[in-house]
Structure formats: structure tokens, C-alpha cells
Amino acid sequence: MFVRFSTVGGEKGSADTERDPRGFAVRFYTEEGNWDIAGNNTPVFFIKDAKKFPDFVHTQKRDPKTNLKSATMVWDFFSLNPESLHQVMILFSDRGTPDGYRKMNGYGSHAFSMVNDKDERIWVKFHFKTLQGNHTLTEEEAEKIKGSDPDYSQRDLVDAIEKGDYPKWALKIQVMTDEQAKSFKWNPFDVTKVWPHKEFPLIDVGIMELNKIPENYFADVEQAAFEPTNLIDGIGLSPDRLLQGRIFAYPDAHRYRLGANYHQIPVNRPINEVNNHQRDGMMNVDGNAGDKPNYYPNSFDNIVADKKYKEPAWELDSNIADIYDRNENDDDFYTQPGELFRKVMTDNERRNTISNIVNSMKGITGDKRDEIIQRQLEHFYKADQDLAMAVVKGLKFNFTNK
Numbered sequence: 001m002f003v004r005f006s007t008v009g010g011e012k013g014s015a016d017t018e019r020d021p022r023g024f025a026v027r028f029y030t031e032e033g034n035w036d037i038a039g040n041n042t043p044v045f046f047i048k049d050a051k052k053f054p055d056f057v058h059t060q061k062r063d064p065k066t067n068l069k070s071a072t073m074v075w076d077f078f079s080l081n082p083e084s085l086h087q088v089m090i091l092f093s094d095r096g097t098p099d100g101y102r103k104m105n106g107y108g109s110h111a112f113s114m115v116n117d118k119d120e121r122i123w124v125k126f127h128f129k130t131l132q133g134n135h136t137l138t139e140e141e142a143e144k145i146k147g148s149d150p151d152y153s154q155r156d157l158v159d160a161i162e163k164g165d166y167p168k169w170a171l172k173i174q175v176m177t178d179e180q181a182k183s184f185k186w187n188p189f190d191v192t193k194v195w196p197h198k199e200f201p202l203i204d205v206g207i208m209e210l211n212k213i214p215e216n217y218f219a220d221v222e223q224a225a226f227e228p229t230n231l232i233d234g235i236g237l238s239p240d241r242l243l244q245g246r247i248f249a250y251p252d253a254h255r256y257r258l259g260a261n262y263h264q265i266p267v268n269r270p271i272n273e274v275n276n277h278q279r280d281g282m283m284n285v286d287g288n289a290g291d292k293p294n295y296y297p298n299s300f301d302n303i304v305a306d307k308k309y310k311e312p313a314w315e316l317d318s319n320i321a322d323i324y325d326r327n328e329n330d331d332d333f334y335t336q337p338g339e340l341f342r343k344v345m346t347d348n349e350r351r352n353t354i355s356n357i358v359n360s361m362k363g364i365t366g367d368k369r370d371e372i373i374q375r376q377l378e379h380f381y382k383a384d385q386d387l388a389m390a391v392v393k394g395l396k397f398n399f400t401n402k
């Protein structure tokens with residue numbers, strides 16, 4: 001296995017304890033090829049449709065004019081995309097500032113599929129539960145560490161592994177049958193929603209232990225090319241519309257960032273032999289299949305597609321993949337964030353979440369300030385009235401009559 005943890009919004013060298021989702025990218029080198037779960041430390045995501053991703057990501061990066069991070073564009077986008085609310089609640093809780101990489105959970109986030117040897121499919125979600133205890137930092141602690149040790153999470157991980165205190169996670173799955181998917185209250189392929197654990201309990205799979213730091217950071221970490229399309233027999237994708245977009249985005253990024261033959265870089269190379277009819281391209285370093293034929297079908301080699309890798313077809317006559325217009329609950333952006341705030345968070349977590357939101361929203365500036373704040377407050381209000389009122393109070397916000 002190989003794992004890469006990361007932050008999202010900052011450039012290389014930016015502080016590890018910034019409020020941000022953390023990347024939790026896991027690769028299994030199996031006898032049947034590489035299987036990647038390029039996940040996050042959050043079970044949901046900000047948007048549920050891939051076509052919104054470039055716009056979303058721009059809001060997390062720098063303002064094109066000032067070259068500064070901008071609370072105005074962040075909250076403008078969130079308030080105009082209420083499907084983000086669930087992830088916003090997580091990001092602005094102390095889970096948005098995890099205490100290093102070892103003490104956070106990882107999630108595949110999307111629904112994936114598993115197909116058994118009888119060609120029966122179930123839908124699954126992957127969870128990596130930290131066995132170090134789930135620890136977060138308060139905003140104050142995170143701010144302080146930013147100045148004193150910007151490489152905090154990387155240092156914590158390297159130090160632990162080098163002294164033999166190997167971090168571990170329990171891999172668990174949630175399982176949903178096709179029948180359950182059809183009657184689930186929300187769309188099971190909507191990545192802004194979780195599958196409640198009560199209905200879909202976590203099932204133990206195994207333990208992941210990280211027991212070695214790569215010898216060379218650039219070779220093995222910088223050059224790693226994770227992609228949700230790295231799948232193995234028995235594990236597949238789902239109609240999740242965000243995941244469907246990711247199928248194209250990652251290999252495109254790798255061809256641009258590392259070149260057409262990025263699969264040949266050692267960290268990306270499967271451990272088993274690869275047989276196909278693709279050839280050439282920049283930086284081809286594996287012998288380019290020598291004198292073997294480069295077309296199929298041919299009369300010279302014995303490479304044939306193995307039918308066992310063909311998955312059963314999806315039922316596309318249903319509207320299961322329609323995350324915006326399937327049933328009345330597709331626009332329910334509020335129930336799960338409200339429950340997270342009321343039922344999952346402790347008093348202390350609620351207090352910190354409110355204060356973290358207020359501190360960030362104070363940064364909204366310009367002539368659209370009040371409009372943006374008011375729009376976001378309405379979303380908070382629909383999730384939980386106390387939350388909205390506490391944010392109003394914290395911001396000392398005066399409503400206009402708009």
C-alpha cells in the first residue's frame with residue numbers, strides 16, 4: 001500500500017494546520033493491478049455535480065486580482081450553492097483543523113460498487129477510522145501552530161513512523177443493496193449526504209498500518225498519480241455524478257503534470273505485468289513492449305480481454321443518477337447538516353463551530369457583503385435556528401428588508 005495525505009487550498013509549503021479538508025489518498029498494489037481510493041477526511045463533499053468543480057476550486061484558491069485568499073468569494077459560492085452546507089458545517093467545526101494526519105479518519109466519500117463472483121452488485125462506502133483517536137485542534141491552537149511549526153502534520157507523521165509508532169486505521173464499509181438504494185430517503189449517489197450508520201452499519205474489513213516513509217519524497221510522493229479509475233476486479237464505480245467527472249479529471253491532470261507515460265513511474269506502476277496495445281509517447285521507459293504487436297485483434301499474441309472483468313450493466317432506465325430532480329428530497333440540503341449540529345456535535349463542538357464560522361464570515365467585504373451574509377444565514381436557519389441566530393449575534397448583523 002501507499003498513502004498520501006495532503007491539504008487542498010494552499011500551495012506547497014503552506015501551513016499544515018490551515019482550515020481545509022485533508023486529502024486521504026490510498027493505493028493498494030494488488031495482484032490484479034492498482035486500486036486507488038483518492039478520498040478525503042470528510043464523508044461528504046461541497047458539491048454534487050462535477051461541472052461545478054472548477055468554480056468551487058477557484059473560490060478556495062487566490063483572488064485573481066489581489067492574489068489573496070478571499071472570504072468573500074468563499075461565502076458567495078457557498079451561499080449560492082446550498083448543497084455545500086453539510087461539508088461547510090464539517091469544515092468549520094474543529095474537524096476542519098485535524099490534529100495532524102494520524103488522528104483523523106479517511107473516507108472514500110462516494111458510493112462505489114462491489115460485484116461478487118455471481119455478478120451480484122452492492123453499493124459500498126469506504127471508511128478508514130483512525131485508531132490513534134480522532135483529535136482536532138481549536139482555531140486558536142491551529143493558528144498558533146501555523147506560526148511555530150507550519151509542517152506540523154508532516155513532522156508528526158514522519159516522527160511517529162520513524163520511531164516505530166506506526167499509525168493504524170480500521171477499514172470499514174457500509175453496504176446498500178439495489179433495493180435499499182431505490183427506497184432510500186435521499187439519493188444514495190449524492191456525495192453531499194451520508195448514509196446514516198443506524199440504517200447502514202459499519203462492517204469491519206481490516207487494518208491499515210503505515211510502517212515506512214518513502215526513501216525519496218519527490219520520486220514516490222510528488223510523482224504519485226492517484227485516480228479513481230484505478231480499479232480492480234470486483235470493485236467498481238457508481239452513478240454518483242461527481243465521481244463520474246473525476247473519472248476524466250485525474251488521468252487528464254496526470255498526462256499534463258507527469259506526461260503520457262505516468263503509469264511507468266515506479267510509484268504508479270502496478271506490481272503485476274501489464275499487457276495492452278498502447279505504445280510510444282514522451283518518456284516511455286519500459287521497453288515499449290518490444291516487438292510485440294500494437295493492435296488488436298491480431299494473429300500473433302495471446303492477449304484477450306478477460307470477460308470476468310466485465311461488470312453487470314447499470315439500470316439506466318431509472319432516474320437514480322439524477323441528483324437534482326429525483327424526488328422531493330433532492331433539494332433537502334438542510335436535514336443532515338442540522339442533525340450533525342444538534343445530535344452529533346457536543347456543546348463545545350457547537351460553540352467552536354459557531355465561532356469558527358463567525359470569524360471566517362467577518363472577512364466578507366465589499367458592496368455585496370450584506371447580501372452574501374444574509375443568503376448564507378438563511379441556509380443556516382433552515383438547518384438549525386439556534387445556529388443561525390448565534391451567527392447573527394456573533395457577526396452583529398443587521399438584516400435589511402431585502
Ligand code: HEM
Pocket residue numbers: 004005006022023024025038039040045049050051053107108109110224225226242243245246249250253254257
Ligand atoms: C468533480 C470533482 C473533482 C475533481 C474534478 C477533482 C480533481 C482533482 C485533480 C485534477 C487533482 C490533482 C490530481 C493530480 O495532479 O495528481 C485532484 C487531487 C485530489 N483530489 Fe480531487 N477532484 C474532485 C473531487 C474530489 C473529491 C470528492 C475527493 C475526495 C473524496 C477528492 C480527493 C482528492 C485528493 C485526495 C487529491 C490528491 C491526491 C494526491 O494525494 O495526490 N477530489 N483532484
